[in-house]
Amino acid sequence: MGSTWIQGYSLGRTWRQASGVLHRAPAMAGDGGRREFLVLFAHHNMYFNMRFQELEAVAHLVANISRAELYVEAPPCALSASPLVRVRLSEAEARKICERAVLVKAVLEVWSLGRSCAEAVEAALGQGPEARRQRRAFLAPPLKLQIRVEAFGRTLTLEEKGETMEMLRPLFEGDEVVDLKAPETNLWVLEEHRHECEEKTHLGPRKSVAERVFIGRQVAGGRSVDKKIKGGEKAYFQRYDLSQRAVLGPTTLENELAFLMANCACVQSGQMGMDPFCGTGGILVALAHFGARLYGGEIDIRVVRGWRIAYTKNKAAVLDAAKKRGLDLTEPAEPAAAPAETGSTSTRTDSWSLQYLLDIGLPAEVKKVKQVNPNARAEKDHRLTSAGGCNIFTNFVQYGLPSPEVVVCDNAMPPWRPVPGGWLDFIVTDPPYGVRAGAKKQGREGKAVVVQDISSYIPSKVSYGEDELSEDLLGFAAASLKDRGRIVFLVPVDLADFLGIDRAAAEQGVEDGSRPNLHDICHPKSGRKKDPRLCISETTRDPLLLDEARYVDFIPRHADLELLGASLQVLSGGLGRLLVTMRRLPR
Amino acid sequence: MRLMTHNVLQCNKKGVQNGFPLIIKATSMKYEETPFDKSFVSAMIPKIEYHALLKAVSEVQQCPNIAGMDKLGSLPVLPLAMPANPDEDEDFLRRLHTVLFDLSMLEGELVCPESGRVFPVNDGIPNMLLNDDEV
Numbered sequence: 001m002g003s004t005w006i007q008g009y010s011l012g013r014t015w016r017q018a019s020g021v022l023h024r025a026p027a028m029a030g031d032g033g034r035r036e037f038l039v040l041f042a043h044h045n046m047y048f049n050m051r052f053q054e055l056e057a058v059a060h061l062v063a064n065i066s067r068a069e070l071y072v073e074a075p076p077c078a079l080s081a082s083p084l085v086r087v088r089l090s091e092a093e094a095r096k097i098c099e100r101a102v103l104v105k106a107v108l109e110v111w112s113l114g115r116s117c118a119e120a121v122e123a124a125l126g127q128g129p130e131a132r133r134q135r136r137a138f139l140a141p142p143l144k145l146q147i148r149v150e151a152f153g154r155t156l157t158l159e160e161k162g163e164t165m166e167m168l169r170p171l172f173e174g175d176e177v178v179d180l181k182a183p184e185t186n187l188w189v190l191e192e193h194r195h196e197c198e199e200k201t202h203l204g205p206r207k208s209v210a211e212r213v214f215i216g217r218q219v220a221g222g223r224s225v226d227k228k229i230k231g232g233e234k235a236y237f238q239r240y241d242l243s244q245r246a247v248l249g250p251t252t253l254e255n256e257l258a259f260l261m262a263n264c265a266c267v268q269s270g271q272m273g274m275d276p277f278c279g280t281g282g283i284l285v286a287l288a289h290f291g292a293r294l295y296g297g298e299i300d301i302r303v304v305r306g307w308r309i310a311y312t313k314n315k316a317a318v319l320d321a322a323k324k325r326g327l328d329l330t331e332p333a334e335p336a337a338a339p340a341e342t343g344s345t346s347t348r349t350d351s352w353s354l355q356y357l358l359d360i361g362l363p364a365e366v367k368k369v370k371q372v373n374p375n376a377r378a379e380k381d382h383r384l385t386s387a388g389g390c391n392i393f394t395n396f397v398q399y400g401l402p403s404p405e406v407v408v409c410d411n412a413m414p415p416w417r418p419v420p421g422g423w424l425d426f427i428v429t430d431p432p433y434g435v436r437a438g439a440k441k442q443g444r445e446g447k448a449v450v451v452q453d454i455s456s457y458i459p460s461k462v463s464y465g466e467d468e469l470s471e472d473l474l475g476f477a478a479a480s481l482k483d484r485g486r487i488v489f490l491v492p493v494d495l496a497d498f499l500g501i502d503r504a505a506a507e508q509g510v511e512d513g514s515r516p517n518l519h520d521i522c523h524p525k526s527g528r529k530k531d532p533r534l535c536i537s538e539t540t541r542d543p544l545l546l547d548e549a550r551y552v553d554f555i556p557r558h559a560d561l562e563l564l565g566a567s568l569q570v571l572s573g574g575l576g577r578l579l580v581t582m583r584r585l586p587r
Numbered sequence: 588m589r590l591m592t593h594n595v596l597q598c599n600k601k602g603v604q605n606g607f608p609l610i611i612k613a614t615s616m617k618y619e620e621t622p623f624d625k626s627f628v629s630a631m632i633p634k635i636e637y638h639a640l641l642k643a644v645s646e647v648q649q650c651p652n653i654a655g656m657d658k659l660g661s662l663p664v665l666p667l668a669m670p671a672n673p674d675e676d677e678d679f680l681r682r683l684h685t686v687l688f689d690l691s692m693l694e695g696e697l698v699c700p701e702s703g704r705v706f707p708v709n710d711g712i713p714n715m716l717l718n719d720d721e722v
Contacts, residue, residue, distance in 0.1 A: 270627045293627075295592070304712060391710070402621065405592045408714040413722055415715035417597040417607050423634040442722045460719045 033090045036072055038216060039097075040190065041083045042105040043152070045539060046569060047260060049546065050579050051103040052076050052085070053565040054263050057581065058104075061266040062096040063089060078548045078567060081541050082192065083152050084214070086110075091219055098220035102237060102260045108188055108216035111135060117167045117189060120213045124171055138217055139172065144179035146186055151210070153193030164189055168215070186218035239399075240285060246317035246398045247390055249280035249303050253430050257579075258286035261428050264565075264581045265488040267292050271425035276411050276476065279303050281392045283428050284404045288396060292425070294404035296392070299440055299461070301408050306391035318390050321397035412441035412464065414476050421587065422482035430490045431473060433466050440464055466492075470556035474582075478560040481584040487561065491578045493554045495570070498545050501533055534574030545570065551578055560585050588713050590643050591687040594635050596713065598699035598706070600721045606699050608639035609706070611646040613695035617711075618655035621688050628684045629674045635687070637669050644686055650695075659685070 041051040052075075059065045067075055072086040083105075089097070094107040112127065114120035124131070139145055147168065149161040156164075168189070191210040222235065237259040242252060253261075261283065267273065269291030275283045278296030280303055287294055298304050312318050396403045409415045411431075432440075440461035470491070477487040536545070544550070546568060555566055561582040570576045598606025647653075648662060663682035670676045673683075697706040697713055704721070707714050 270624060270630075299716065301712075301714065301716075305710070405589060406712050407588075407592065407596070408712060408716055410716060410722075413599045413717060415596050415599050417595050417636075419595065419634050421633065423595060442717055442719060 034088045034093075035090070036110070037087055037089055037094050037219060038108045038110050038214060039085050039087050039104055040106045040108060040188075041085075041103050043083055044103055044256075046254075047103060047257060048083075048539070049078060049569060050260060050264075050567040051083075052078075052080075053567045053579060053581060054101055054103050054260055055085070055087075055097070056565065057264045057266055058097050058101045059087070059089070059093075061263070061268065062100060063093040065089070065093070078546045079541075079543055084190065084192065095220040098222035099236075101222055101263060102235075102256055104222045106186075106188070106221045107219045108190075108214070109219050110214055110216040112215050114213055116210060117164050117191070117213045117215075120189075120215045121167055121170055124215060135171070135217075136173070138185045139176050141175055141177050143184045144177045144182065146178060146180050146183040147189065148186060149189045149191075151191040151193060154191075156191070164191075171215075186221065188214070188216050188218055190214040190216070236289070237286075240289070242282075244314050244317065245395055246314050246321055247280050247306055247312055247392070247394045249282065251430075251432070252280055252282040255282070255286065258283045259289075261430075261488045261490075261579065262286045262290060264579065265426040265428045265486045267426055267428070272423065273426040273428065274424050274480075275429045276414070276427065276473065277429050277431045278392070278404070278406065280306075281395055281404065281406075283430060285395055285399060285401065287426075287428060288401040288404065289399075293402075295424075296404045296406045297409045297411065297414070298392075298406065299408065299410050299442075304392045304406055304408060306394070312390060317398045318394055321394045322390075324397050410442045411469065411472050411476070414472075416476075416480060418479060422480055422485060422584065424480045425482060425485050427477050427481065427485075427487040428489070429473070429487075431469055433469065433492050467556070474556055474558035474561060477582070478558050478584065483584055483586040485584045486564070487582045487584075489580055491555060491580055493551060493568070493576045493578055495536060495545060495574045495576050496534060497554070498550045499533060536570055536574055538570045538572065540570055545576070554578065555580055558582075588708055588711055589688055589691045590640065590647070591631070591635070592713075593643055593692070593697070594640055594687070596697070596715065598702065598704055599715070600699065600702055600704050600717055603699060603701050603704075605701050608636065608642060608700070609697040610700055611643055611650075611692065611695065612698060613647060613650040613692045613708075614652065615694040616647065616650045616653040616690060616692050618653055618659045618690055620658065621684075623681055623684050625677065625680055628680045628687070631683070631687060632669070632673050640686065641665060641667070647690060647692075650692075653690075654693075659689075662686075662690075 039055060041048070041055075044051075056067050056070060059070050070087050070089075072088055076082075076085055089107075098104055098107055111131075112120045112124035114123050124135075147165050149156060149164045168187075191213050193209070194211055237255055240255040240259075242248060242255055245252070245255075265273070265287075267287050267290045271292045272294075273287055273292050274295040274297065275281075275287070276297040278284050278298050279300075281296060284294050284296050301307075392406055393403050407415065441464040442461060473489065474487070481487060536542070540546075548566070551566060551568055552563075555563060555578060557563075562585055564581040564583050566578050566580045568576050568578055593609065593611065596607075596609055598609060600606065644662060644665060663685050665682055665686065666679070670679050673679055691711055692708055693711045695708050697708060698704070699706075704717075
């Protein structure tokens with residue numbers, strides 16, 4: 001077979017040459033016995049583009065391996081559509097990465113590769129008796145095995161999977177034992193098809209043929225791969241699912257993304273970190289899971305205290321958490337005969353209507369009318385109010401995590417003293433940019449007022465522009481992060497800018513020639529013209545959107561912070577958000 | 588609010604030059620033992636202002652109500668100056684750990700030493716927000 005029989009390998013060497021080293025004993029000392037593995041990523045509908053950013057950070061964390069050392073080939077770019085990447089690791093490191101990473105599904109030791117399954121089997125047979133003996137060590141009884149057949153770019157039918165397994169027969173001796181419940185060895189057959197956007201149906205283009213087929217043994221499984229074996233729980237982050245969380249804020253970050261961000265920040269036990277926009281602590285929960293000591297900053301005391309704006313779906317968890325904290329849970333005087341559903345529905349409706357007011361950006365005065373004194377107006381079920389233990393700390397009690405330190409403060413005027421050399425190991429945050437939750441800072445528009453009673457006075461807030469907010473955030477990060485400390489944050493982007501569409505002209509009508517802000521884009525005036533170019537699939541592979549060069553201009557910068565990586569998540573409505581990782585340069 | 592947090596908080600009111608350390612006027616505090624991590628505590632040493640911490644401990648002694656104090660007995664006494672080799676002095680590190688992480692302020696006030704601005708602390712959460720005429 002010639003040297004160009006498989007496309008997609010850019011380094012000009014064939015797999016056959018590369019796979020020759022697969023079974024050789026580790027030769028070099030000092031690298032911990034690193035050899036080549038294949039990382040299989042989960043095909044995540046929302047965060048697929050973030051897979052390399054997370055893998056690189058987790059590899060740095062568990063193996064202290066740099067981006068350049070990690071990949072066998074040239075580091076993949078954002079345009080890569082493949083859920084596979086070849087890396088160089090030790091087996092122990094591969095296991096640790098699988099345990100930690102959100103988007104890694106499995107790490108495989110590749111046995112052979114071909115353009116079709118038959119070719120891959122032939123290649124495996126062609127490796128000679130020594131390779132066969134090494135494979136046999138994982139297959140021979142009393143070991144039990146299972147075979148998984150998966151394809152990317154199309155869906156395999158059950159019959160096709162059966163045919164593929166049948167093709168593997170020459171690799172076996174005939175006495176191997178299969179056990180689908182508790183196998184010691186997992187064999188994988190991975191078919192990779194070209195990503196065909198145009199002719200894609202919900203089942204994928206069935207006629208397309210595989211571009212490359214891998215046969216390999218699973219070294220470590222992450223995410224849902226081992227769920228059958230490990231008794232139900234799909235992955236460690238599954239137990240933090242928002243549907244089961246005691247207290248939720250209006251824009252609580254989705255738990256998988258929160259863990260992804262914690263991984264990008266290389267959070268580990270014994271570190272100190274902060275989320276300056278913590279809200280109800282969605283990110284802090286993920287950071288606390290890894291054993292970090294945490295600070296949370298939040299401007300809105302209602303969110304922190306669980307007044308009105310925070311809400312709960314999982315009442316049982318709130319009550320359980322309150323019990324753990326030894327709070328008084330006596331029933332209210334009025335009969336509490338109403339079914340639990342009724343109570344929670346009304347609570348939710350209330351917070352929705354308040355959220356709606358916030359979303360449409362009503363001035364602070366109007367909001368103050370809606371914001372009733374929480375002590376005077378208790379919820380129907382008083383056990384779910386702040387006094388009953390429904391606040392930012394409730395979730396930490398629910399999960400048995402140590403409480404963070406929460407300070408009500410303003411990102412524009414941080415109350416933290418300058419510490420020479422920095423004091424935080426990481427900052428992980430999802431700042432409010434005014435898209436779903438309004439971004440606010442202290443201040444007053446117009447003339448000053450005379451404060452009559454300082455104790456009950458709620459200071460006025462003014463809206464906080466995106467640029468100003470990120471400038472303040474990065475300034476704070478540069479001042480407070482230790483050398484090489486990381487900041488991970490999200491930045492919303494308007495995909496119209498990427499595509500060169502003038503949203504102001506297309507949607508709003510050019511009134512004063514100014515670009516609409518993100519809030520206007522999300523909450524358009526009625527009867528706007530919808531540009532069909534902005535109806536973008538959330539799983540698009542459009543190079544005009546995904547190319548890293550497209551979004552580098554939208555990432556805020558700071559002279560003391562270096563950009564480690566950024567990846568785009570496409571959201572609905574022609575919007576997106578960037579996950580950005582930065583590192584403090586040594587002072 | 589743990590005393591570690593107090594050690595990094597300052598008054599940021601407009602015009603205030605030296606808003607650190609804030610004066611603690613606690614009405615209710617809590618002692619809660621947390622696991623001692625030697626390397627973590629010694630990593631804290633370069634980050635803390637030791638004199639501010641000594642001052643904070645003396646202010647905490649004025650607090651009439653410290654829950655869980657029976658478990659602790661008495662507040663740990665810190666030496667007037669940082670020991671020469673704090674990293675090797677485990678007894679000192681344990682006291683430092685207790686002061687920094689196990690004592691927290693639940694109710695009371697933090698007062699700016701320069702301007703006298705009062706920041707309330709409720710449920711262990713300090714409110715460092717300024718009024719609109721102070722920013």
